[in-house]
Amino acid sequence: MTAQILHLARRSVIRTLRQPANWITPLVFPLALMAVNTGGLDAATNLPGFPSDSYLAFFLAFPFVQGALFATVNAGVDLARDIQTGFINRLALTPMQSGALLVGHLGGVIAMGFLQAVWYLAVGLAIGVRLESGILGGVVIFVLAVLIVLAFGTFGALAALRSGSTEAVHSLFPVFFVFLFISSMNLPRNLIETEWFRVAASLNPVSYLIEAIRSLVIEGWNAQALALGFGISLALAVVGLTLSALSLRSRMART
Amino acid sequence: MRTLTVARAVGWRMLHNNFTTPSLLIPGLAFPLFFFIAFAGGLSRVNDVPGFDFPAGYTAFQFVFVLLQSAAFAGVFTGFGIVRDFETGFARRLMLAAPNRVGILLGYALGAIGRWALTAFILTVVALLAGMEVGGSGVDIFALYALAVLVNFVGLLWSAGVAMRLRTLQAAPLMQLPIFLALFFAPVFVPVELLADWLETIARLNPVTLLLEAGRSLIAGAPERVGIAFTAVFALIAGFFLWAVRGLRKAEAAGG
Numbered sequence: 001m002t003a004q005i006l007h008l009a010r011r012s013v014i015r016t017l018r019q020p021a022n023w024i025t026p027l028v029f030p031l032a033l034m035a036v037n038t039g040g041l042d043a044a045t046n047l048p049g050f051p052s053d054s055y056l057a058f059f060l061a062f063p064f065v066q067g068a069l070f071a072t073v074n075a076g077v078d079l080a081r082d083i084q085t086g087f088i089n090r091l092a093l094t095p096m097q098s099g100a101l102l103v104g105h106l107g108g109v110i111a112m113g114f115l116q117a118v119w120y121l122a123v124g125l126a127i128g129v130r131l132e133s134g135i136l137g138g139v140v141i142f143v144l145a146v147l148i149v150l151a152f153g154t155f156g157a158l159a160a161l162r163s164g165s166t167e168a169v170h171s172l173f174p175v176f177f178v179f180l181f182i183s184s185m186n187l188p189r190n191l192i193e194t195e196w197f198r199v200a201a202s203l204n205p206v207s208y209l210i211e212a213i214r215s216l217v218i219e220g221w222n223a224q225a226l227a228l229g230f231g232i233s234l235a236l237a238v239v240g241l242t243l244s245a246l247s248l249r250s251r252m253a254r255t
Numbered sequence: 256m257r258t259l260t261v262a263r264a265v266g267w268r269m270l271h272n273n274f275t276t277p278s279l280l281i282p283g284l285a286f287p288l289f290f291f292i293a294f295a296g297g298l299s300r301v302n303d304v305p306g307f308d309f310p311a312g313y314t315a316f317q318f319v320f321v322l323l324q325s326a327a328f329a330g331v332f333t334g335f336g337i338v339r340d341f342e343t344g345f346a347r348r349l350m351l352a353a354p355n356r357v358g359i360l361l362g363y364a365l366g367a368i369g370r371w372a373l374t375a376f377i378l379t380v381v382a383l384l385a386g387m388e389v390g391g392s393g394v395d396i397f398a399l400y401a402l403a404v405l406v407n408f409v410g411l412l413w414s415a416g417v418a419m420r421l422r423t424l425q426a427a428p429l430m431q432l433p434i435f436l437a438l439f440f441a442p443v444f445v446p447v448e449l450l451a452d453w454l455e456t457i458a459r460l461n462p463v464t465l466l467l468e469a470g471r472s473l474i475a476g477a478p479e480r481v482g483i484a485f486t487a488v489f490a491l492i493a494g495f496f497l498w499a500v501r502g503l504r505k506a507e508a509a510g511g
Contacts, residue, residue, distance in 0.1 A: 039454030040444040043304045174285070181293040187300060197296040 004100035005107060012108020015078055026070035026116055030063035031123055037062070041186060051188055052218040060124045061213035062185050064141070065206060067116040068149040069176045075109040076156025076169040083164040088251060098252040102244055106153050113149025117142050129217065137216040140226070147233045148209050152176070154240025161247035183207040205232045258358040265349070265362020269336055270369040283332055284374055287325035288381060291317060295385065298444060306449050311475040314387040318378070319399070319470040320443055323463075325378060326403040327410035327434050329371030333363055334414020334430045341422035341506070350507060360415060360499055367411040368404060375403065390476030398481060399473040402466060405488045410434055412495035419502035422509070437463050462487050 016022045034056075042055045052058045082088050091101065121138060131137045159169045182200050184192070184207040192198040201207050212229020215222035273279050295317040302313040309316045340346040353359055383389075389396065414430040421429070441463040442450060450458055458464045469484030 036439045036443070036454075039451040040442070041298075041301070042451040043306065043445050043449040044301055046305050047300060047303060174282070174289075178289060181289065182297070186297055191300050192297060193300040193302075194296040197292075201297070 001097055001100050004096050005104045008101060008104025009107030009111065012075065012078065012105055013111050016074065016108065016112055019074075022074045023112065023115075026067045026074070026112070027119055029070070030066040030120070033066065034059055034063050037186065044187065047187075047191060049188075049191060054129070054218075056124075056127065057129045057218050058214065059185075060120070060129055060217050061210045063120040064117060064145045064213050065148060065185075065210055066180060067120060068113060068145070068152045069173070069180065071109055071112045071116060071149055072152035072156035073169060073173050073176070075105065075112070075153060076160045076172065077166045079105055079157055079160035080164060080166045080169045083160065083251070084166065092252050098248050099245070101252070102157060102241075102248050105157060106150060106241075109153035109156070110146055110150055113146050113153075114142065116149075117145035120145075124217075131217055132220040133216040137221070141213055141216050144209075144212055144226075144229055144233065147230065147237065151233045151236035151240060154237055154244050158240055158244045158247060161244055161251050164251070179204055179206045183210060185210055205236065208232050258355040258361065261353045261355055261358025262361035262365055265353075265359050266365025266369065269333065269363060269366025272336065273366065273370045274373075279332075279336075280370075283325075283329060283370060284377060286328070287321050287374055287378055290324065291321040291378060291382065294321070294444070295382075301444060304445065304449065307445055309446065309471065309475065310477070311388045311390045311471075314382060314385055315389065315474045316471060318382045318387055319474055320438075320467060322375060322378060322399070322403050323406050323466060323470060324438050325374045326371050326407035327438060328431075329374060330367045330407045330410025330412070331414045331430050331434055333367035333370065333411050334418045335424065335427060336366070337363055337415055337418040338422060338424050338426065341418070342424060346422075346506070347510065356503055356507065357500065360503055363415055364408060364411050367407055371403075371407045375400070389474060391473050391478075392476065395473040395476060395478060398478070399470050402470055402473075402484065402488065405485070405492060406466065409488065409491045409495055412492065412499040416495065416498035416502040419499070419506040422506065437461060441467055443467075462491065 038056045038059050041059075044050060045053050045055050045058075050058075088101070092098075121141060125131075131141075133140065156169060156172065159172050163169065182197065183204045184201050189198055189201050189207065192201060208225070208228040209232060212225045215225035215229075219225070273283070295314045298317070299313045301307060302309075337346070340349065349359060350356060391399065413434065417426050417430045420426075440454065440457045441461050442458055447455055447458050447464055447468070465480065465484045465487050468479065469481045472479035473481065
């Protein structure tokens with residue numbers, strides 16, 4: 001089974017690398033948006049109660065989550081294409097275990113997520129952000145970023161397995177985008193003035209993923225933020241993985 | 256007369272396609288609304304940033320940006336439709352049938368304005384329901400929407416020029432990205448003087464800044480540099496009209 005997983009993970013990574021749009025977009029676009037938002041909202045640090053004097057440091061968590069979203073959709077599209085082209089049906093004729101397909105696919109997503117996290121953190125440090133949690137905090141950011149990619153990745157895989165359609169997976173992008181924007185990505189929740197938006201951001205799990213990474217950058221060690229971030233991403237991963245495994249069972253039915 | 260007949264027929268077809276195909280209609284409506292909600296709702300506290308003194312409030316400040324953004328992107332999305340016409344071979348038949356091919360371009364422009372009109376109407380209703388303050392008079396608001404129509408025309412002419420030169424959907428990022436960058440390297444969230452230094456330098460060179468500032472002054476009821484903004488947008492239209500017509504000629508030369 002391990003060999004099968006490694007083969008499929010390797011295939012997933014190579015396929016991503018062979019499509020420049022699939023790795024250039026997640027590396028460039030979140031940072032471009034970070035540049036625009038940081039330049040545009042730098043003055044927000046003058047608001048009373050703003051938790052940092054650097055909007056760049058405050059916003060650095062955003063690329064990690066948006067990059068996870070890109071990686072997820074791209075990988076989900078690849079899996080859907082495997083279904084559309086009949087690759088999965090051909091795999092079903094081999095002795096390969098169906099679980100290896102899912103784990104191998106997610107392995108590729110995680111590898112991309114890790115590379116993205118390295119890139120975002122390197123760029124952040126290069127342009128002057130200092131981690132309040134130190135080097136160990138950087139390591140925790142990597143672990144959390146990978147866990148977030150895994151959590152999102154399971155839902156990308158689920159959409160691909162349920163629909164078998166690249167278009168359906170693409171249509172997930174705006175949904176994820178809504179979750180990203182209706183969150184505390186631009187301002188801390190206690191500074192969001194519009195009540196319904198603050199409530200929506202508080203109910204939105206993505207807020208806690210962003211806040212966990214952000215806490216390591218601007219606060220140091222905030223146990224509550226980290227517990228929520230790790231807990232929510234782990235819960236999403238477990239739910240997504242379970243549902244994906246069930247969908248895969250019917251998709252790979254060897255009858 | 257022939258030009259107008261062609262334009263009307265092409266425009267009607269674009270509108271029919273847009274309003275009867277949910278996958279074309281919904282994103283064009285949903286994304287501007289979503290941006291408006293996310294920016295005006297999530298960032299309203301920016302109103303309290305020292306130095307931010309827009310009299311009509313943050314909702315109106317963001318409304319102008321989203322209105323102009325939706326206008327520009329309705330033009331760009333119409334460019335995707337032009338590409339589809341080339342990819343399916345419809346454009347070749349259209350060119351054979353049209354006695355005046357500039358009418359085709361005008362028809363696409365009518366389609367772009369029509370698809371944006373619905374978005375602008377819904378966006379305006381949502382903004383008013385959200386409590387947007389309007390300080391401008393009827394003339395000011397008319398000028399604001401006129402400015403947006405012209406921005407829609409700029410977006411359409413740019414994307415039509417690209418579409419008719421490349422004639423493939425792979426050119427979609429080339430149609431979107433320059434517009435996206437021009438819009439976001441402008442004072443989107445705060446007035447230009449509150450931007451970070453590097454962004455302020457870019458924004459002051461960006462004509463979109465002029466359009467945004469004029470639009471915001473109109474909604475606030477204190478028109479400022481409106482004449483310069485209209486002059487700038489007419490200059491852009493003149494430049495991109497040449498760009499689009501030359502693209503049309505290249506498409507003709509390539510046989511559609």
